[in-house]
Amino acid sequence: MGTRIALVDDDQNILTSVSLTLENEGFEVDCYHDGETALRGLGRRPVELAVLDIKMPRMDGMELLQKIRGDSSLPVIFLTSKDDELDEALGLGMGADDYITKPFSQRLLIARIRAVLRRASQGEMDMSAPNIVRQGELLMDPDRHLCSWKGEEVKLTVTEFLILQALALRPGMVKNRDQLMDAAYGESVFLDDRTIDSHIKRLRRKIRVQDSTFDNIETLYGIGYKYRA
Amino acid sequence: MGTRIALVDDDQNILTSVSLTLENEGFEVDCYHDGETALRGLGRRPVELAVLDIKMPRMDGMELLQKIRGDSSLPVIFLTSKDDELDEALGLGMGADDYITKPFSQRLLIARIRAVLRRASQGEMDMSAPNIVRQGELLMDPDRHLCSWKGEEVKLTVTEFLILQALALRPGMVKNRDQLMDAAYGESVFLDDRTIDSHIKRLRRKIRVQDSTFDNIETLYGIGYKYRA
DNA sequence: CCGCCCTGCCGCAATGCCGCCGCAATGCTG
């Protein structure tokens, strides 16, 4: 008996082709054409994961996600048609576990599904970087090296990305410079402490270009930095 | 026979994954989906520690904590979804021994559990820095370098934090200036005694900005200071 | 090979923190 997945899309082509692939992979698929029917169907037949199109008639993916998340932590993967939809989905701070932009390869979808399922089943045991970090208006997707603040993309370098990720992953937790250094370069790398300051400087500056009120990277005098949600 | 732990969360995913991990670590786990059943279950099967989700149907974690604490000193660790919930939990002066914000790594949870258990078993003997100090309206969290009085944050410097922590950790106990000096700087540091007075002065002033009636740092003429609960 | 970007570090200025001083207030002792 395979894992049960809900597939919601108003495009019949997608519905049939994707469901076929998923069934070939051993999943059981419940197909729905719109959010409303999906919501009703999910009440009757619980699934372990949902794949939702964002743009749908009657009830779109985001609304559906909210309803779903109202009373469960069902893993959800979004399908998005354009990049701005993607930003929208992320920018609104929706709680999707992952998303895929159309057009996508079936193989990619399978991989993402398995990844999300694995994370869900192992709970937080999975120490590998979660695919998406979401803290308030900040969104980070390591897989795509994508970072957005209030829905707008912020272009970060690798080092900046890793440092911000380390901070945002545990908002409120103080990180000293060594810990941030470890996050950015791995352990056993020695650099001047002040280097972290430089990266923090650039991080703040880049985000402030879009939102001059950004002040979520907090300095703790004599200790380090922390991310405030 | 491992230590028995109660795990209460309405999210089945968390429940299964966390209980698995804990069992792997040699704990025995009692799972409950909501506060009410948990409370009944705890009456029948006492545990040595409880891990509670804050948001739950029927009876949430805070209500449950109050009931639990009504007739025992069972150590409790909170799971919180958002930071505002966290603040809520702390601000309300709930008596949790620790809390973890989701998402969290299982490893972190294990570590916290062990720390809380160690502290609980060794009582006041445990000199290792506890994760959370809570004395009446005062709350201190070294990991987050967070200090709050009556739910409002008080920004302290490292030295101030350490001194207040040393006092609040053992309310009622007199600490002379040498002891406070050790707590703040480690041993083998010599400074003028009056320096401690300055820090006490600044501590009192900072807290009094928010609450002019604050007088819990008591002076013992010719001896030192103590924290009054 | 050239040019761009990333990055680590430096120097300066601004800020924060801290130890101590001096004086006034308070407590203790005889």
Next chain:
DNA sequence: CAGCATTGCGGCGGCATTGCGGCAGGGCGG
């Protein structure tokens, strides 16, 4: 009550830490 010790408190100067602009070396792609 007198006298001494101790503490509260404002303040100050020095030191440490941090923000920020900038720069030079290195990597990488064109």
